[in-house]
Amino acid sequence: MxxxxxxxxxxxxxxxxxxxxxxxxxxxxxxxxxxxxxxxxxxxxxxxxxxxxxxxxxxxxxxxxEDFVFVVGRKDPLAEYESIHVKGLTITNLIMQDWGGAFSEWFDSIIPANRFSGCYMSSTPALMALVKEGLGTAIVTRSTAQAFLTEGSVREIPLIGDPQPPRxxxxxxxxxxxxxxxxxxxxxxxxxxxxxxxxxxx
Structure with missing residues (x-):
């Protein structure tokens, strides 16, 4: 891994x-x-x-x-949101990393593969760099986002509604x-x- x-x-x-x-x-x-x-x-x-x-x-x-978190860059307009519904992820310029397993099943239930218009990124550092610059949003594990959350360069926006991401x-x-x-x-x-x-x- x-x-x-x-x-x-x-x-x-x-x-x-x-x-x-x-x-x-x-x-x-x-x-x-x-x-x-x-x-x-x-x-x-x-x-x-x-x-x-x-x-x-x-x-x-x-x-x-650990849990998955939805993160946006501080420069992203979504950083002003208090929360976002899971069904609203389709409009967030999402950059995806394929976590596989239960996560992929959950994501496909929210946004079927043939309807996902965002991009996929296999490199976690590259993905977080793009999010940090406000060029996209991401759903990542908390440990992946923690350093960026601590330094304040990205913000976690709570996901509301069902189904919630798996642990x-x-x-x-x-x-x-x-x-x-x-x-x-x-x-x-x-x-x-x-x-x-x-x-x-x-």
Whole structure:
């Protein structure tokens, strides 16, 4: 998952590398099916994904459970709105990122693909840069928007009406046979210290 490091994993990496400088960490991005196969084969130790793996050989935890937010740039006329109805998203110059899963199902129920006239952007930094400049609006995870909300360059406009966007979960998965390894236990400990591991799934 491309956005995990920038959105919420960076503090974990920093804490882990400071606490255990002799344990090397290599982060890689790939397709979910490839990553999970490599995890099951023992080629990688930890996978972070937006989809819960379904395998008896893998143990998973929810590491982030967050909401989606509708954001606009401070220069956008919509920044003056107190709220916007979900059915009104069709008129907001929306720039979409394909979050997949339940989000895509929700969005298609609001605006069918053949009626969506906005644009798609695969790069989260590029998407947020456009929103920040007032050139479009976006629906993103709260962790994606948080730094921009904090600095005040974008504004969250609450969505009202039904259906509301689903919550977005991120999972950490580890091959069951690797759980006894000291480095894995240390990684799990740092994740817990950062408040990342919420619930065990499998």
């Amino acid at each position: 491309n956005s995990a490091l920038g959105n919420f994993l960076l503090p974990v990496y920093v804490d882990f590398m400071r606490a255990y400088p002799r344990i090397s960490v290599h982060a890689a991005i790939g397709h979910l099916s490839d990553i999970l196969q490599q995890l099951a084969d023992g080629l990688i130790d930890v996978a972070i994904s937006y989809r819960l793996p379904k395998s008896s050989r893998i143990r998973s935890w929810v590491c982030v459970d 977005w979960r991120t999972y950490m998965s580890i091959a069951a046979k690797q759980l006894h390894r000291p480095a894995i236990k240390k990684w799990i400990g740092v994740m817990r210290n950062n408040g990342m591991l919420l619930d065990a799934c499998i």
